[in-house]
Amino acid sequence: MPIRAVAYISEAGPAVAGDTLGLDSGKLDELVDDAARFNRDAGVTGVLLFDGLRFLQYMEGPEDGLSVAYSRVQGASSHTGIIELHRGRVGSRRLPFWPMRWLPMQPDELARLAHADWTGFAQRSGDAEAAEAAMDILTSWVEPYTSVA
Numbered sequence: 001m002p003i004r005a006v007a008y009i010s011e012a013g014p015a016v017a018g019d020t021l022g023l024d025s026g027k028l029d030e031l032v033d034d035a036a037r038f039n040r041d042a043g044v045t046g047v048l049l050f051d052g053l054r055f056l057q058y059m060e061g062p063e064d065g066l067s068v069a070y071s072r073v074q075g076a077s078s079h080t081g082i083i084e085l086h087r088g089r090v091g092s093r094r095l096p097f098w099p100m101r102w103l104p105m106q107p108d109e110l111a112r113l114a115h116a117d118w119t120g121f122a123q124r125s126g127d128a129e130a131a132e133a134a135m136d137i138l139t140s141w142v143e144p145y146t147s148v149a
Helices: 027-042 063-075 107-115 134-148
Strands: 003-012 045-050 054-062 079-090 102-104
Touching (some): 003 063, 027 045, 027 054, 027 102, 054 063, 054 079, 102 134
Antiparallel strands (some): 003 054, 045 054
């Protein structure tokens, strides 16, 4: 079964905006726990990065499950101004670790990832000539957390 993925960035809604570590209100944990329950049933995995004001999310899974999960994202009141960075097919899962997990990010790190090359969800590790690939950045940031999945 082909695996598809989507990445987007959005502005946090009032329930979580300004909560730099996402810990003060507990709302972010509630949102992610709800998404994880849904995604587990849909076969979707991914990660949500949060800098206190913006989200960047990468999700992957079978087309039908991803489509329903992303529709939930688009209808959520927890954020606004969704900008899709890329959507398409991936050869294999890059983040099979969690149905959903959030990680805190610094604003400059999140901006770097948002402006990196998302084309085809390609990884270019080791190619010094190539533009910085978003998937290389994302997987390097997520890797330290995978042993605590």
